[in-house]
Amino acid sequence: MKVFCFKIVSFSMALIVLFSTFSFTMNSHYCGDYLVDSAWFVEAETCGMSVAKDQHSHENSFMKDGCCNDVTWTIDGQDDLKITFEDLTHEQQLFVVSFIYSYINLFEGLKTKNNAFGDYSPPPLIKDVQVLHQTFLI
Template sequence: MIKEGLHKVFSMALALLVLISTVSFTIEKHFCGDVLIDASVFAEVERCGMESAEIQYKKSCCKDEVDVIQGQDKLKSSSFEDLDFKQQQFITVFAFVFKNTFKSLSQQVVPHKNYSPPILISDIQVLDQVFII
């Protein structure tokens, strides 16, 4: 039971690791001067409203930064056929031995499992005065 639970936990952890390492996203930031006005990951950033003043004076105090975090594009997928013959042979033998090492034991038959002892009318040891010392 614990083995199955650990297997599920490790499988989920590895799946999340692959998912996180392959996801790409951008972080957009809007600065007005040196002050950060808004930062956003999935939506558009809110502007400070100085765009109309920039058109009149042709001087920009606002700037936008876009940070792109690239995920991994190249995942290596290999198959059993990519290995040479000795490696294939080793993996096959190892898997066979590992599988057969943990075979469950057969259930042992207990012949007197449902046997009920006879009803004692009197204690024979007390009647015969025979005690183990």
């Protein structure tokens, strides 16, 4: 049960880090009060009723604004998770280097097999101590 809870917590923490660094944009196009189109990451399609205003035309200057409206929601993720090695203090750099060195050396195999007791034979069994003291494992 403890291992299962640990896996759930670690998975949730990974998702939190992923979604905190994720940024996206949602665009919506409204024509009046009605939603015409909404799109993620790209521009929303218009309804085709947008008014092209000509700066030199006198009649366009008196027209009211069109009924169409574009709404953009932007959620920016964190950008400060990129820590360079130079930003660390001397003690932190020393810890990182020693941790990496010890972690890499953890998986190196032994080059020579230590067989110091290869020629040693156990002492001969003269008496069976369990039978002598009548102590048996059941």
